[in-house]
Amino acid sequence: MTNEAYLYWECPDCGWDTVLHAKKAGQSCPLCASDSGHFVRLRARPARSTDRPEGPDDRKFEQPVLTRSTPPWTAEQVENLGRWQTCGWVHPYTCPNGSTLLPREDGWVCPHCAYRQTWCWAPMLNGPPPDPVEMLRNG
Numbered sequence: 001m002t003n004e005a006y007l008y009w010e011c012p013d014c015g016w017d018t019v020l021h022a023k024k025a026g027q028s029c030p031l032c033a034s035d036s037g038h039f040v041r042l043r044a045r046p047a048r049s050t051d052r053p054e055g056p057d058d059r060k061f062e063q064p065v066l067t068r069s070t071p072p073w074t075a076e077q078v079e080n081l082g083r084w085q086t087c088g089w090v091h092p093y094t095c096p097n098g099s100t101l102l103p104r105e106d107g108w109v110c111p112h113c114a115y116r117q118t119w120c121w122a123p124m125l126n127g128p129p130p131d132p133v134e135m136l137r138n139g
Ligand SMILES: [Zn+2]
Pocket: 011, 012, 013, 014, 015, 016, 029, 030, 031, 032, 040
């Protein structure tokens, strides 16, 4: 399978390769440029889904379309939503009065008022993203 929007670039001199969005103009090899100061033009072909380049891969930054998920949610998904609410490095869902919502299998409830919410962003069901501070610490 090929993806027209991306090009696979390879250095004819050292074999360094990268996959970049097709909108990016012709590239020269950064390894050859820093090693010996000469510019080697990379050769391009349409990227294949099996390409695993040594250099940057623009396809990794393609964001999936964000979709909403509605209940019922499984016990595991509810647990993940709960971690999202309490992890401290992402903003939790709150009611209009500012209380942190609690996830349940039938949707979000406020422990203090009658507020209910019956959707979340689908990726939230997998739990919160990694702690950014922890990521910096581990390099
Ligand atoms: Zn090179």
